[in-house]
Amino acid sequence: MTTVPTVTEFPGGPSLFRLTPHVAHLNHGSFGAVPLPVQHVQAALLEEAHTDPDAFFLAAPDRIAAARARIAAHLGADPDGLAFVSNATEAANIALDAVPLADGDEILVTDHGYGTVVAAAARRATVTTVALDPLLPDEDAVRETVLAALTPRTKVALLDHISSPTARIIAAPRLLAELADRGVTTVVDGAHVPGMLADPLAGRADFWFGNLHKWGYAPAGSAVLAVAPAHRARIRSLVPSWEDHHGFPRSVEYRATADYTGWLAAPEGLDLLARLDAAKVRAHNAALAAHGSALLAEIPGLRPLPHTEGLAMQALRLPPGVAETQEAARALREEIAARHRIRVLIWPWPGGGGIRVCGQIYNRPEEYAQLAAVLPQLLA
Structure with a gap:
């Protein structure tokens, strides 16, 4: 079984953004988010x-x-x-x-x-x-x-x-x-x-x-x-x-x-x-991404991909037959967003697409747990 690293919230992180709290924003890598200052x-x-x-x-x-x-x-x-x-x-x-x-x-x-x-x-x-x-x-x-x-x-x-x-x-x-x-x-x-x-x-x-x-x-x-x-x-x-x-x-x-x-x-x-301490932010975001990846790796059929330590994004392969085309990947991404209010990247690949999770200082550990809880039924 995959060991899920423990991670805590970044102090004051969520309050720096105007993101709606009713959506789990786990896709910072696509569009980013602009802090209030x-x-x-x-x-x-x-x-x-x-x-x-x-x-x-x-x-x-x-x-x-x-x-x-x-x-x-x-x-x-x-x-x-x-x-x-x-x-x-x-x-x-x-x-x-x-x-x-x-x-x-x-x-x-x-x-x-x-x-x-x-x-x-x-x-x-x-x-x-x-x-x-x-x-x-x-x-x-x-x-x-x-x-x-x-x-x-x-x-x-x-x-x-x-x-x-x-x-x-x-x-x-x-x-x-x-x-x-x-x-x-x-x-x-x-x-x-x-x-x-x-x-x-x-x-x-x-x-x-x-x-x-x-x-x-x-x-x-x-x-x-x-x-x-x-x-x-x-x-x-x-x-x-x-x-x-x-x-x-x-x-x-x-x-x-x-x-x-x-x-x-x-x-x-x-x-x-720099004021937040860039090294601290990078370490926190990488730990969040690792936390989310480890939770998803416990889902049968998902395979973590090799990655470089310290990155604030991690990816996993989805089971064969899932998200193998651009259209199928888009449909799964939109279903996750519409049914569960979770933003995440689904990417297509022959033989089984992939899912990428990101970590940012506005994220909370429970958001990744929410994704891990709903994903098996969507894959089924």
């Missing part, structure tokens, strides 16, 4: 924009640069090599546009990759998909599988830092170093990394991007793209900007009369995380 800062910025639009928008580029510098300090990044973007998919398109690709060049991805990010690669070159068995035991096995799939035509490796459905590290520093040694440009999807990992940019990929609105407590639509010095001169915004003459990063950040309040408030999220 960050909401208040964004609301004040929006009021400022409404009060004097000319002053707000004329000052926006410099204020965005100042906010970016604060984010860079939290991430250990070079502020001149970091840019705000709306999300990971936008960042992937900007990064791939900056890589010179010729006919016959290939982009390597894995079958754990996020759909729209992989689609960005498919628009630009032939895509080779590496099949990573979710039961691969550790990072070494993942690394060896990825390296074995390289061909002389592999120009780019587009890899998850932490995979979204299976909640495991793929683009580990050793793998990135070995890809660089082979002359492969590395593009890393770190959507779940800011706020979850202590050293988000470990491995120093050619291009790395991450969402701030998940584990970094920023408003929705807040993400960053980090670019190594050798590639910055080739970065172009997807849409021409009045800041193009400044080059990266300002060229990709200014979008005329866009809503910049989320970006300007984004540093408040990482500041809050």
Whole structure:
């Protein structure tokens, strides 16, 4: 029998959010949740924009640069090599546009990759998909599988830092170093990394991007793209900007009369995380995810997947025949939400889909017990 680790509530955690208490929010990894202090800062910025639009928008580029510098300090990044973007998919398109690709060049991805990010690669070159068995035991096995799939035509490796459905590290520093040694440009999807990992940019990929609105407590639509010095001169915004003459990063950040309040408030999220003690928050969230996974592992037919210690998400395989297609996974997810008011990710996979649970400071141990109590009848 699986040992279920004991976990307690994070003091004051739930009161920092406006989430309805009538729903168990166990899916922080999909959309995140904005703490009240960050909401208040964004609301004040929006009021400022409404009060004097000319002053707000004329000052926006410099204020965005100042906010970016604060984010860079939290991430250990070079502020001149970091840019705000709306999300990971936008960042992937900007990064791939900056890589010179010729006919016959290939982009390597894995079958754990996020759909729209992989689609960005498919628009630009032939895509080779590496099949990573979710039961691969550790990072070494993942690394060896990825390296074995390289061909002389592999120009780019587009890899998850932490995979979204299976909640495991793929683009580990050793793998990135070995890809660089082979002359492969590395593009890393770190959507779940800011706020979850202590050293988000470990491995120093050619291009790395991450969402701030998940584990970094920023408003929705807040993400960053980090670019190594050798590639910055080739970065172009997807849409021409009045800041193009400044080059990266300002060229990709200014979008005329866009809503910049989320970006300007984004540093408040990482500041809050630091005030709460980021290491303490990460440990608490990882313990919650482990607690929930252990409870679900007691359900017959569910198999925990290998994972990296310290992540605030854990995943399990569902029994064969369950959630094997996108439609079936969506139906099960919506049934859990409608009948039991529990938000959780169900992901499709041949031979049996999966379920991912997340831990966040607003969660309570009994919410995972509630999921474990109702899931067997739904699977039956």
